[in-house]
Amino acid sequence: MDNKPQNAIVIAAFGTTYDSTLASLLDIKSSMQTRYPNTEVRLAFTSNFIRKKWHKRATDKTYIAEHQNVPATLYNVKNVLGTLADLQDLGFSNIVVQPTHLTHGEEYMDTKAIVDALADIETIKPKFKPFKRLALGRPLLGTWGVKYPYHQDIHSLAIALKDDVAQAKLQNRALVYMGHGNEHLSTGLYKEFEIEMNKMYPQVKTFVGLVEGFPDLNNIVMQIESQHVTSIMLRPLMIVAGDHANNDMAGDEKDSWKTVLTTLGINVNTVLEGLGEKPAVQAIFIQHANDAANDLGIQLN
Ligand SMILES: C[C@@]1(CC(=O)O)c2cc3[nH]c(cc4nc(cc5[nH]c(cc(n2)[C@H]1CCC(=O)O)[C@@](C)(CC(=O)O)[C@@H]5CCC(=O)O)C(CC(=O)O)=C4CCC(=O)O)c(CCC(=O)O)c3CC(=O)O
Numbered sequence: 065m066d067n068k069p070q071n072a073i074v075i076a077a078f079g080t081t082y083d084s085t086l087a088s089l090l091d092i093k094s095s096m097q098t099r100y101p102n103t104e105v106r107l108a109f110t111s112n113f114i115r116k117k118w119h120k121r122a123t124d125k126t127y128i129a130e131h132q133n134v135p136a137t138l139y140n141v142k143n144v145l146g147t148l149a150d151l152q153d154l155g156f157s158n159i160v161v162q163p164t165h166l167t168h169g170e171e172y173m174d175t176k177a178i179v180d181a182l183a184d185i186e187t188i189k190p191k192f193k194p195f196k197r198l199a200l201g202r203p204l205l206g207t208w209g210v211k212y213p214y215h216q217d218i219h220s221l222a223i224a225l226k227d228d229v230a231q232a233k234l235q236n237r238a239l240v241y242m243g244h245g246n247e248h249l250s251t252g253l254y255k256e257f258e259i260e261m262n263k264m265y266p267q268v269k270t271f272v273g274l275v276e277g278f279p280d281l282n283n284i285v286m287q288i289e290s291q292h293v294t295s296i297m298l299r300p301l302m303i304v305a306g307d308h309a310n311n312d313m314a315g316d317e318k319d320s321w322k323t324v325l326t327t328l329g330i331n332v333n334t335v336l337e338g339l340g341e342k343p344a345v346q347a348i349f350i351q352h353a354n355d356a357a358n359d360l361g362i363q364l365n
């Protein structure tokens with residue numbers, strides 16, 4: 065028996081251009097690798113814009129010299145299609161794609177479209193099928209279906225965020241999360257998550273708002289004012305604390321969440337930590353990858 069890995073996992077992140085928050089993604093990758101030491105684990109970025117930016121940096125000697133913490137492989141990070149092609153070419157026929165998206169939104173659906181299409185490829189001789197088993201894990205807050213109820217995924221994330229609640233409680237602040245959201249689909253899932261947090265942790269008021277879609281910042285402002293909240297801890301409900309967290313949430317521009325809420329007289333403590341840095345969140349992605357693998361009879365090891 066040789067030890068060459070038979071199986072592979074592709075971690076499909078939206079990505080980020082912020083090296084300050086790369087650990088959020090690299091930690092998810094390394095904890096997946098630690099859990100499955102005999103599996104090839106690779107990172108892919110679904111955002112075209114973000115991949116292009118890294119590819120451009122690959123030729124920028126000054127940037128590279130000043131960012132020793134950036135792994136060399138990041139400069140040619142590929143999308144899911146390119147990463148799967150590489151793995152297929154190397155002979156991996158059982159592959160799990162585990163997205164790090166929060167919801168079954170646009171980015172996840174596009175990833176699913178690619179995975180479904182590749183998994184459907186038939187060849188004259190079945191043994192030449194490019195992918196024997198190609199599985200797709202569900203997003204952090206779950207997806208449709210009865211086997212893995214999304215309520216359970218919402219519940220699991222709420223458990224994973226218990227340290228945020230404890231920290232807010234210690235500082236006597238309400239907890240406000242800024243998620244990404246989407247204009248094209250209902251984002252009521254985030255509202256359900258907010259309700260779950262308040263049910264699980266009644267000792268701290270939690271509010272969830274989104275950059276795009278409902279509930280938005282105005283909605284949070286209304287609730288905060290009607291509940292006479294005067295002091296908050298503001299955190300991204302995103303895997304990375306990147307562009308949205310640094311600018312839309314914590315930036316100094318007049319329309320950032322920090323500025324808007326501070327102007328209303330609220331004491332705001334911003335925390336630039338991505339969910340991906342939390343071991344409890346990494347564990348959820350490991351679980352989701354494992355569930356998807358099991359469903360197709362892939363034994364990750
Ligand atoms: C389709 C698109 C439509 C649109 O929004 O315009 C879209 C959609 C979504 N993005 C999501 C997530 C994130 N978006 C960012 C950042 C950026 N997003 C941008 C564009 C686009 N985003 C359009 C596609 C363009 C393309 O493919 O290239 C950038 C390039 C420009 C800009 O926004 O102006 C800006 C780069 C800024 C920079 O670094 O320079 C980060 C990273 C970060 O913040 O650092 C995260 C991860 C947060 C996390 O880590 O959790 C989600 C939630 C997914 C989920 O988790 O469910 C959805 C919605 C969904 O999938 O439903």
Ligand SMILES: [Co+2]
Nearest residue numbers: 078111244308
């Ligand atoms: Co975006």
